[in-house]
Amino acid sequence: MIISASRRTDIPAFYHRWFMNRIRDGFLLTRNPYNANQVRRVSLLPEDVDAIVFWTRNADKLIKYLPELNSYNYYFQYTITGYPKEIEKHLPSTYKSIETFIRLSDIVGPERVIWRYDPILISDITSINEHKRKFAKIANLLRGKTKKVVISFADLYQKTEKNLNSISGLKYHDILAHREELLDLCTYMVGVCKINQLDIETCAEELELQHIGIKQGKCIDDELLNKVFNLDLSSIKDSGQRTECGCIKSIDIGQYNTCLHGCSYCYATFSEAMVKKNKLKHDPDSPFLLGGIDGVDKNLLIEPIFQQSLF
Template sequence: MIINTGNRTDIPAYFSDWFYNRIKEGYVYARNPYYPSQVTKYRLSPDVVDCICFCTKNPEPIISRLGELKGFSQFWFVTITPYDKDIEPNVPNKEKVMESFKKLSPIIGLEKITWRYDPIFISEKYSLNSHIENFGKIATSLSGYTQECIISFVDLYEKTKRNFHGVREVSKEEREIIAKEFVTIGNKNNIKIKTCAEGYELSKFGVDCSGCMTQPVLERAIHSNLKVPKKKGSRESCDCLLGNDIGMYNTCYHGCLYCYANYSKDIVRDNFRKHNKNSPFLIGDSMEGDIVKEAIQHSYIDNQISFF
């Protein structure tokens, strides 16, 4: 099975000690975000976990202890955008994140790390031309350290519009210009440009629109073929393997204005106060009325088929 850590929060940036404690203990509890009393217990063992997937804006806090993940396969997304503190208040300086990216890549392997440049929005400060210029600078820096870059455009969820006043969607014309320019830059730096859940309108410009964390992507990362049970994707036009997440909403302290995973700063601060690095839960501990069910876990690796 696949264990995800990054759909709801940024575990490497803020909860690395807790995460390594969970690896040491060999299990983790994850609350259902919509029915909190429903708790899933996941066993964290390489014999049932085929890959641990990370998504972070700051991998540095977790890198020094990666040896503790021996036996586990990994796949990483690292998000690096051109936005300043007005948009991403608590994200480290981009130069530092790029250095962490370049430190992480040779440790885990080029095929296991992908750069994310998302979400893209247009404003007076972050104009179309500034995106093209900044994308080129980051791509040049990361050339040779990744093979892919995922781009996406801002989604105006209600909580996003509430927290990010004045933001607007990227027009069709702007999306097409970005696609053409980014593909050109990507080709110069041996970085394939990909989208996820954005439809297929940009494929005519050379963008790979097949998805970001699909089965073929993970098979390449773990060097094995997978036999994954069929189930409906979490979003329309999305074939990514996004289930089995051990994170929790309203726990990411980056404070990005476009974030869909945080409802309010006050809730995030309150949750941080409840965090205990020794608890099997990311936030808090067991509560009266909890219904704990062990996940049905087994390896998806298909031993009958050799990888490529």
């Protein structure tokens, strides 16, 4: 079993205390995001968890707890884009993010911290040339601290456009509709990656870019997990994800509308007001990310017995 922590929110940044309490208790409870009455118990015992994949923009507060995770296999998908505050409201500065990334990499190793430069949003304040400048700068500063960068292009869903349209005067467009512009940027990124000894892959994109050196990637990656942790995981794709997604099956323990970074392009946050409301429902001692245990089947709350080594 692989734990995804999480595509839906930033657990290392905002819910690290809750996560570590769940690790110590050996289980957590999740609700079906489309049917809150469906409750699932997820074991977090080391013998039941093949690996944990963390998704974050700020791992600073989780780092001190990493010694408690020594019994687990894990790696990080770590996003740094350097967008202006109009688009990413509550993130640390780019330099602070890079500093934390490097500190994390020095602890767990560069193969286990994957840089994400995504999503790529083209606008009047994040132009092609600005993306080239930022990407090259970040790649240079992260050289030797990661082995791979993952890119994707902003999906302009209705809810995403609603949030982007709330930014006064912002003008943006879909780069996927401009093939020449897309290839220009991607070719430049490939060149930067060669200089900085980085592999480059896409995330959940239909695009065929292998001819310029960009592979279609897997964010929850059996090949990486098998190689780094000597596992033997199946490569069967997670059928619950989008067609373009190459990830293998995992259990996501996050919840929509709980991330406080305030990124205007985020598909997992529908409204900032809802995020603030949900934050008030969070109890770091609860088995749920949001809410308490009233009405929950008591059998789901039985504490597991931890296996202890005889040697």
